[in-house]
Amino acid sequence: MSLPIDRDVRRFKQIVKGKVRENLKRYVAHGEMLGRKGKNVVSIPVPSLNTPRFRFGDNGNGGVGQGQGDEGDAVGKGKGQSGEGGAGGDAGAEHYTEVDVPLDELAALLGEELELPHIEPRGKATIEAQKAKYNSVRSTGPESLRHNKRTYLRALQREISTGGYTPDRPAIIPVKGDKRYRSWTTVDEPLVNAAAIYIMDVSGSMTDAQKSLVRNAAFWIDTWLRSQYTGLERRYIIHDAVAKEVDEHAFYHTRESGGTRVSSAYRVCAELIAQQLPPAEWNLYVFQFSDGDNWGEDNHQAFELLGERILPHVNQFAYGQVESPYGSGELLGQIEAKFGSQHENLVCCEIEDREAIYAAIKTFLGKGR
């Protein structure tokens, strides 16, 4: 039987879910979710949750009293007179409540709202790995797996059934036959490996505002991919004229001033795939973000690497071009012209501002690859 508090918790969760769904587009566009992220939950500011409650009305229009009444009798409170009120508080002072939403739930909401198809892994979807599940108890086993509670219960049963148990001195000493051990059964689980490689241009022309766009987009993409693959492997590459693999923190917080050579990032990415993430065993997703301001001489080398060593090996290569205040980003058009018709796994889109992140995520993840 469920307790009233359980019902309340369920109801509260439903209300929160509704609020998050209602404001999802705003969170995608403006939320700095990464800063609010725990291990498996994200803290989201939800507009104040007002519990519905009864309010007393004026109970009809008349005053209080019964009968005809006489002249001079006091009457109850009538309607208030209209007139000028005092100054109100600050306009629009909406209150927010921070609620923890599991990342899985957030991904599900994103999937529903953007109508994202579930990803169909390629290659090894049919290969299964055996996994041990500890779900039974046996009378033999190693001491390290001894089930103390079951052992104690067994000893207690024995003591009681043999009349050895005395409530005044309730000492229970298990003997060898009382001991119980945890045991496992082997289950087959589908083995699917997936890795997401994020590439970001951190050259001097990428401003903090542009990197913030990338940060937001990457958070939502990552949330969705993690909901689709257990244990998603994530790698981060930053580049200006030189590229290097970095950790997640450095990916989001590094700013360089060098020139832009996209080929350097493609080279690191190609080496990463060849040496650590063989395409035969991994579902690979590459997400590249740049302002597209590549130094002209570099395009030939970059496209050679992209066309020969990356595109043929990945489930999807997504290129998001954030708009540069200088408008010098020509890479998007050049990538589309060079590879657009030949590679179905190439997805490109322009992220002009924060509002465009929502559409970009749908473009990137809408193919279900």
Added chain:
Amino acid sequence: MSGLTEDLLSAVDAATAGDVATADASGDRLTVGVARVDALAVAFTELRLETSRLADASIERVRAVAEELTRRVTYLLEPLTPVEIDQELAVVQMRSTTPQTDNESSAYYELLVRKGGSLSLRRYRKPRGAMREPIEATVTREVLRRLADDFVASVS
């Protein structure tokens, strides 16, 4: 004011729209892509200095030239600062710190300092949601003279 600058302004005076006005002296060559000229102002597509003095320049030398230009060239519509520095090619890309913007577009200067060596100043316009396009930079004759002088002085 150097003789090279005077020669350049004379060449600009003699030029018509679409010409490239040129002046040479002791390993330095100044060129201006002339769009329009009148008594007060010059509209140009590119102001360029090619110099032998940066032929084997290191990236530090190229960077020093860029910094010198940042210090000197403070009289254009927007100040210029280095945005990207390519160590490998020894090129410094300088742009307007804050592009001039209106509701429909933004405009900015771009100055490239290259090992080898050349200094090239252009102005670009970027309409909203479209690629940038080179546009004419319009300056008074005095400003053009000063720019040419500062280009030469920064590599000296």
